[in-house]
Each structure stands twice: as structure tokens, then as C-alpha cells.
Amino acid sequence: MSTDLTIHRLADGYPLNKTKLKTLANRLLAECGVQDHSLSLLITGDEEITRLNAQYRDKNQPTNVLSFPFSDGADPSLALLPVHELGDIIISVETAQREAIEYKQTLHERMSWLIVHGLLHLLGYDHERSENDEKEMLDKENALLQKLNRYRRTAMTKLAINVDHVATIRQARGISEPDPVSAAAICELAGASGIVIHLREDRRHIQDRDVFLLRQTIKTKLNLEMGANKEIVKIALNVKPDLITLVPEKRQELTTEGGLDVLSQKKKIAKVIEKMTAASIPVSIFADPDPDQLTAAYDVGATFVELHTGKYCDVIGENNRQHEFQLLQEAAEAAAQMGLRVCAGHGLNYQNTVPIAAIDTIEELSIGHAIIARAVFVGLDQAVREMLALIRQADSTM
Numbered sequence: 001m002s003t004d005l006t007i008h009r010l011a012d013g014y015p016l017n018k019t020k021l022k023t024l025a026n027r028l029l030a031e032c033g034v035q036d037h038s039l040s041l042l043i044t045g046d047e048e049i050t051r052l053n054a055q056y057r058d059k060n061q062p063t064n065v066l067s068f069p070f071s072d073g074a075d076p077s078l079a080l081l082p083v084h085e086l087g088d089i090i091i092s093v094e095t096a097q098r099e100a101i102e103y104k105q106t107l108h109e110r111m112s113w114l115i116v117h118g119l120l121h122l123l124g125y126d127h128e129r130s131e132n133d134e135k136e137m138l139d140k141e142n143a144l145l146q147k148l149n150r151y152r153r154t155a156m157t158k159l160a161i162n163v164d165h166v167a168t169i170r171q172a173r174g175i176s177e178p179d180p181v182s183a184a185a186i187c188e189l190a191g192a193s194g195i196v197i198h199l200r201e202d203r204r205h206i207q208d209r210d211v212f213l214l215r216q217t218i219k220t221k222l223n224l225e226m227g228a229n230k231e232i233v234k235i236a237l238n239v240k241p242d243l244i245t246l247v248p249e250k251r252q253e254l255t256t257e258g259g260l261d262v263l264s265q266k267k268k269i270a271k272v273i274e275k276m277t278a279a280s281i282p283v284s285i286f287a288d289p290d291p292d293q294l295t296a297a298y299d300v301g302a303t304f305v306e307l308h309t310g311k312y313c314d315v316i317g318e319n320n321r322q323h324e325f326q327l328l329q330e331a332a333e334a335a336a337q338m339g340l341r342v343c344a345g346h347g348l349n350y351q352n353t354v355p356i357a358a359i360d361t362i363e364e365l366s367i368g369h370a371i372i373a374r375a376v377f378v379g380l381d382q383a384v385r386e387m388l389a390l391i392r393q394a395d396s397t398m
């Protein structure tokens, strides 16, 4: 059973994100070894925290955090329930913001500290009891904050752009324009952190010439997406991209239709990874958010997994989308815990990318179609910058 965390309300006007706060609180509970408990978190402003501070502590002034352990005055028979109430943490984000400025911290750092502080109070730590207790609580706070830092790999989510679709337009005419090599240069100048191309067996869009030229011209990172096929493996070993992403490939499909089934072909995939590793090429596996596939990806020696966001993007209905989102979020956390580096992509567009970019274990998004489609109307440079602005917006929330 897991811990049930309720975030009752978030104060308006602050860059707060329920998903991120939940992830942070769940990580803390896991680090503290707390299981099968429920906890409630209320993020409010000075007015409400002053009222609560006056009511419960006789202090008619705002404070940063209040903790109310459920055991204070609770019916002892409730302790026999399978899920125990830990209690409530109430934080004033207004005070947190002022303190962040005063202590030269980001709001994220300050809020993290306040949540840690509030949680430790609920777990019985009390810095007001004695000097020893104060030191014990401070040490525990520092240890937990350090552990939290371990989870996040990069400060900003990166954007890698798939330029296959530029090649698709070129191939429709069988001439030399538009050139994915030029497109890649524009994407990089607009702020992309990498270029992705899929060299398919049927060469329907990207051609061998593109792969070799892009290897010479790309200044950021070339990610070669490919099936685990002998001919393409040979080309990859020759070209030496900065990364390869193994995907399933069917001739009849319009685009990659699902994650790679590593479980059923562990030996074959492990062999490809062995060859790439010997050539110092890291391998990513395009995977559905399925814990067994992620474990298999780890077992065969992948460095990265790219979580397949297609279902999340295509599903109809808000509840279904929430469900798919939850699967992705849990998969990202599980993969990061295993030590895999995590990316995500497929089907992401200007409407659905922000929640995915807000998952802080995901270090890079791979987006193609939506950006190239928008580029038709606003130009490639602007289309890339608009997507980067959305990603930054997601990054700047807590």
C-alpha cells in the first residue's frame, strides 16, 4: 500500500504545481520509511495561516509552516486502521516567498525546506524541546534535503527535435528540399538540445545521406532512432551518433506505434546494447510506462528509457488522460529510482506538453510532428521557441 497524500488547496498566483508537490512529499515519505499513512498538505496565504496560528497557538501573526499531528487528540482506536493519519501540514506561500528572498533561496528551495520541516514535526521531531533535539532535527532536515537533490538530474528539461517530418515532405517530391540538415541547424539555433532522426529500414523519410551529413553538422547531440536490425546497427556503429534509441519498427505503420517489447527479446536487445557500449554509444529504449518493460530495459543495460507518451496524448476524456499521466509519472519515478535516465516523447504538442515537462525525473522531451506542423505557419525558429517557452513554464513551477 502507498501513502495517501491529499493536497487540499494551493494558494493562487504562485508557481505551484500539485503534481510536483505530491512527488516531492511522496519522495520524502519514502526516504523517511513512512508507509501506509495519509498526510494532508494545505498551501495557503498569510491571512489563513494567521487565523490558524491564533486559534491553535495563541499567536496572532503569520508563520511559515504549521504541523498538526493527527495523534493530537485523536481517538486511539483509529490507530488500528490499516492506513494511519499522519496529520496536516499548512504552509503560507506568502511567508515562504518573503523568506526565500531574505535567505537568498528560490521559492522551490524554501518550500522544500518547509515541507521537510513540517513533516519531521509530524514524525515526532521537535527543535523546541532541547538543544539536542534541535540538532537532531536540523541534521535530519539537511540529510533529507540532500536526498531530494539526488532525484533531479538536470535543472531544465531539454528539448530534442525530430526532423523526420521535414524529410517526409522532401521525399513526397523526390527532390532535395526541404532539407532536414538545414532544419536541424535552425532548431539548434532556436535552442534545441538535440536532433532526432529515425533511419527506417524502408528509408521512407530520412536517407543515409542525411545521417552522415547530420553527424558532421550537428553541434548539440544526434540521437539516431532505429530498429534492432543488423543493417541499421552497422550504420549506427559507423556513424557513431551521440545516442541511439531502440524502437519497434513495422513496415506498415504510419509512425512508431508502441514501446519496444524488451521482455520478449532480451537477448537480442542486450547484444545490440553490448555492441553500442563497446563503441561508447549510449542506448535509450523507447518504452511503454510498464514497470516490467522498464526493469527489462535496465536488465539489458540501457542507459536511458524514453517513455512513450502516445497513449497519454491520444486518449479521449480527462479521466483517461489523468490515468495515462499517472502511469507516466509513476514509470518515470520507478525508472529514475532504478538508475535509468529518463526521457519522453511521441504525440506531444503545444496543448499537452506542460504536464509532462513538469515531471522532474524526465530530462528531455523528444518532439517532432507538432513542431514541424506549426513551423508551416509560423516558421521553424518560432515554432521551436514557442515549445521551449512552454517547457520553461513547466520547469519554473514547484
Ligand code: PXP
Pocket (backbone or CB within 6 Å): 162, 164, 198, 225, 245, 247, 255, 256, 286, 306, 345, 346, 347, 348, 366, 367, 368, 369, 370
Ligand atoms: N520518440 C520516438 C521514439 C518516436 O518514434 C517519435 C516519432 O518519430 C517521436 C519521439 C516524436 O513523436 P512526434 O513526431 O509525435 O512528436
